[in-house]
Amino acid sequence: MIINLWAGIILASLAVYSWKIIGFLVPSSVLNRPIVSRTAALLTVALLSALLGIQGFTENSSFVIDARLPALAVGAILLFLRVPFIVMVIAAAATAALWRLFFG
Template sequence: MNTWVLVLGTVVGCYAFKLAGYFVPARTLDRPQVRRVVELLPVALLAALVVVEAVADGRRLVFDGPRLAGLAVGAVAVWRRAPFLVVVLAAAATAALLRLAIGG
C-alpha cells in the first residue's frame, strides 16, 4: 500500500476521532469516573510512548546504558516537578554525554 495513502488515512482518522469528542454530551464528562479517565489517559499514553522509545529499536528490546540513564534522569526531573523543557533537555543531555563518553 502506498505510504501517502496510509498517512492521509491516519490524518483523516485522527481528525474524525478528535471531531467525535465534540459530540460527547457534557453530562457524560461530569461523572467523576469518566473525568478521571479523561484526565489520566493522555499521561498514560505519553508514558507508554516514552517507555517504548527508551527500550525498543524496531521490533527488538534494547537496553543500552545511555538511553536508560536519560530515562532515569528524566524521571527524576519529572518527580522533582521540573518544567517539561527542562525534563527533555536533561534527559537528552545525559544520554548524549554518556554516548560521547563511552564512544557509542
C-alpha cells in the same frame, strides 16, 4: 497492508480529528458515563507507557539497555522537580549524548 506514508499522515490526522468533532456532535450523556471516561483515561496511559517502553528499551525489534536508561532517569528526576517539559527533554538528550561520548 502497506499504506503510503502521505496517505497515512492524512488518514491519521482525520482519525484524530474525528474524536474532536464527535465530541461536539454527540449528546454529552453518551461520553460522560464513568466506564467510558475511565477506559479512555487508562487507554491513554497504556499507549503512552507502551510507546515509552519501545522508544526507551528496544532497538531493531530487540530488548536493549543503553544510554537511554540514564537519560530517562535524569528525565524522571527533573519531572519530579517540576522542571518544564522542554528542559527535561533537552537534559535527557544531553545525558544520552554525553553517555555515548564517554562510554561508547
